[in-house]
Amino acid sequence: MARxxxxxxxxxxxxxxxxxxxxxxxxxxxxxxxxxxxxxxKSTTLRMIAGLEVIDRGTVxxxxxxxxxxxxxxxxxxxxxxxxxxxxHMTVYENMAFGxxxxxxxxxxxxxxxxxxxxxxGISELMERRPKALSGGQRQRVAMGRAIVRKPxxxxxxxxxxxxxxxxxxQMRTEIxxxxxxxxxxxxxxxxxxxxxxxxxxxxxxxxxxxxxxxGDPMTLxxxxxxxxxxxxxxxxxxxxxxxxxVAANGGEALAFRVDDRVSLPIPAASRERYAPxxxxxxxxxxxxxxxxxxxxxxxxxxxxxVSVVEPxxxxxxxxxxxxxxxxxxRVSPHAGARPGERLRFVLDMEKIHLIDPSTDKxx
Amino acid sequence: MGAAYLGETYWRRLIVFYIPMFMFLAAMLFxxxxxxxxxxxxxxxxxxxxxxxxxVFDFTLDHWIYLFRETLYIRWALNTLFIATVxxxxxxxxxxxxxxxxxxxxxxGSSTFGISIFVTYLVPPTLLFIPLAGVVSDLRLYDxxxxxxxxxxxxxxxxxxWLLMGYFRTIPREMEECARIDxxxxxxxxxxxxxxxxxxxxxxxxxxxxxxxxxEFLYALVFISSPExxxxxxxxxxxLIKGDVFFWGSLMAxxxxxxxPVAIVYSFxxxxxxxxxxGAVKG
Numbered sequence: 001m002a003r004x005x006x007x008x009x010x011x012x013x014x015x016x017x018x019x020x021x022x023x024x025x026x027x028x029x030x031x032x033x034x035x036x037x038x039x040x041x042k043s044t045t046l047r048m049i050a051g052l053e054v055i056d057r058g059t060v061x062x063x064x065x066x067x068x069x070x071x072x073x074x075x076x077x078x079x080x081x082x083x084x085x086x087x088x089h090m091t092v093y094e095n096m097a098f099g100x101x102x103x104x105x106x107x108x109x110x111x112x113x114x115x116x117x118x119x120x121x122g123i124s125e126l127m128e129r130r131p132k133a134l135s136g137g138q139r140q141r142v143a144m145g146r147a148i149v150r151k152p153x154x155x156x157x158x159x160x161x162x163x164x165x166x167x168x169x170x171q172m173r174t175e176i177x178x179x180x181x182x183x184x185x186x187x188x189x190x191x192x193x194x195x196x197x198x199x200x201x202x203x204x205x206x207x208x209x210x211x212x213x214x215x216g217d218p219m220t221l222x223x224x225x226x227x228x229x230x231x232x233x234x235x236x237x238x239x240x241x242x243x244x245x246x247v248a249a250n251g252g253e254a255l256a257f258r259v260d261d262r263v264s265l266p267i268p269a270a271s272r273e274r275y276a277p278x279x280x281x282x283x284x285x286x287x288x289x290x291x292x293x294x295x296x297x298x299x300x301x302x303x304x305x306x307v308s309v310v311e312p313x314x315x316x317x318x319x320x321x322x323x324x325x326x327x328x329x330x331r332v333s334p335h336a337g338a339r340p341g342e343r344l345r346f347v348l349d350m351e352k353i354h355l356i357d358p359s360t361d362k363x364x
Numbered sequence: 365m366g367a368a369y370l371g372e373t374y375w376r377r378l379i380v381f382y383i384p385m386f387m388f389l390a391a392m393l394f395x396x397x398x399x400x401x402x403x404x405x406x407x408x409x410x411x412x413x414x415x416x417x418x419x420v421f422d423f424t425l426d427h428w429i430y431l432f433r434e435t436l437y438i439r440w441a442l443n444t445l446f447i448a449t450v451x452x453x454x455x456x457x458x459x460x461x462x463x464x465x466x467x468x469x470x471x472x473g474s475s476t477f478g479i480s481i482f483v484t485y486l487v488p489p490t491l492l493f494i495p496l497a498g499v500v501s502d503l504r505l506y507d508x509x510x511x512x513x514x515x516x517x518x519x520x521x522x523x524x525x526w527l528l529m530g531y532f533r534t535i536p537r538e539m540e541e542c543a544r545i546d547x548x549x550x551x552x553x554x555x556x557x558x559x560x561x562x563x564x565x566x567x568x569x570x571x572x573x574x575x576x577x578x579x580e581f582l583y584a585l586v587f588i589s590s591p592e593x594x595x596x597x598x599x600x601x602x603x604l605i606k607g608d609v610f611f612w613g614s615l616m617a618x619x620x621x622x623x624x625p626v627a628i629v630y631s632f633x634x635x636x637x638x639x640x641x642x643g644a645v646k647g
Contacts, residue, residue, distance in 0.1 A: 052541050073547045085538035089560045099546030
């Protein structure tokens with residue numbers, strides 16, 4: 001059983017603590033993604049699991065074994081690097097057989113395992129080529145093949161798709177997901193791209209500045225972010241944040257979000273209790289572009305604004321407008337006919353808002 | 365695109381590229397030509413002020429015969445070859461290990477150590493030979509090839525280390541890390557991945573070390589005295605210049621023959637390995 005467990009793992013470079021006590025429990029066969037902005041410590045954490053960085057405090061366990069002092073080669077892991085790290089002086093076959101040869105596997109088994117992996121990845125006809133004769137996607141596949149043949153307990157991926165062009169990235173994402181279905185192994189995957197994280201992960205760990213902001217499955221992170229960072233990081237285009245105040249409305253029972261003298265957005269009855277602590281306090285209204293639509297008069301929560309930029313994406317159209325000094329993104333139907341300079345009415349789905357306490361940046 | 369246009373580009377190339385290149389080549393190859401011509405020219409023509417210096421009319425092999433029969437030239441050539449080869453081997457061995465450690469490993473004092481290696485390189489041999497002479501005689505190595513084999517690394521190793529350190533730095537770290545995850549110890553990763561990729565660097569360091577050792581004059585002059593132990597640079601100068609008499613024909617023959625191995629080493633190795641491997645390291 002290849003369970004990976006990190007307990008209070010700390011990394012210090014010189015005098016700087018860059019990873020502050022990370023605890024993650026990854027059950028067997030889970031696809032866990034570490035996501036976060038550059039410098040958040042995700043690659044460092046991955047490298048500590050791999051054994052390429054010393055663990056300064058805390059423990060890393062792979063399959064119930066504490067591996068803090070175990071050499072990388074004895075941790076039974078395989079890693080796919082961002083730059084593929086293929087050995088340029090060896091053929092594809094030799095690249096894939098390298099690890100098995102080092103461990104003195106019999107030749108027949110090596111041939112069989114390499115053929116099997118090559119089959120899964122569709123690279124069987126590339127065996128005699130050198131890396132420099134391969135395209136980016138092919139190289140990435142060979143790098144994955146090299147990891148698969150070892151049949152390790154854990155696969156580690158360090159931003160493997162960052163070097164590929166957009167179209168290839170989408171393709172390879174699906175391949176990696178299919179791979180996970182075919183080869184049931186625990187995967188720890190690092191990326192800065194939250195779309196990759198959302199599409200690939202069973203669970204996501206959002207990291208920021210060496211701290212875990214939130215752990216959860218993709219939909220939970222999307223629908224119930226715990227703080228402003230996670231709310232703004234997950235989801236593309238990013239969530240909008242409108243500053244304002246939570247006030248009493250309609251005689252005291254109801255709550256509304258008052259942006260200014262003219263705009264007051266009613267908060268649904270179901271959320272009243274939840275947001276009661278923010279009554280009469282400043283707050284940030286978080287709402288995703290997909291929950292702002294072009295709307296008709298008479299809807300309960302509407303704002304009017306002048307469109308500044310229109311981005312047609314085919315299936316949707318993104319509209320940017322300025323509202324009280326904040327740039328808001330809204331997703332409207334492609335046939336709404338939005339044009340820059342036009343004044344439009346936008347309807348906010350108040351069931352889907354996230355109110356944030358600006359003093360703690362936490363979502364209530 | 366008429367013929368006039370094509371002619372224009374051709375002329376431009378001629379003036380901008382071919383002619384300067386030809387002049388450069390002529391300047392570089394002229395010494396070899398001069399040595400060849402002088403070594404096969406009879407003394408009468410050689411010392412005739414009215415003869416054309418660039419052409420040979422009185423061809424002779426006497427100077428070459430003198431060089432190989434009457435002097436210990438062959439012995440000197442073998443000495444030089446032996447000393448240069450072993451010194452190169454030592455400097456490559458030490459330089460590779462030091463270069464790798466300084467490029468890759470973080471250990472306390474590594475930067476101080478690196479700086480001190482380079483600082484020793486800055487001390488000129490013209491200053492260093494005096495104390496080294498004392499060391500050589502204390503170790504009873506005076507007048508033996510080992511005096512040179514063990515002192516040449518003082519300037520070969522810093523240079524090789526610097527060159528190889530720079531070269532190893534260009535090899536992506538991930539490749540070694542991948543090898544270490546695949547199952548290699550650090551040493552195995554070094555031998556199976558880093559060294560093959562570092563081959564152009566090793567060849568460069570090797571060529572430079574070999575050339576520097578082969579052409580070295582000062583230490584060979586100071587630490588070797590008996591004629592049988594001399595190297596080509598020292599032997600040719602000491603045995604072919606008697607007082608103020610210069611045996612030019614044989615001198616040139618000796619110099620030409622002495623520079624041929626290095627020229628061969630350069631042309632063979634550089635063509636073979638560097639062109640094939642550069643560009644494929646960032647796989």
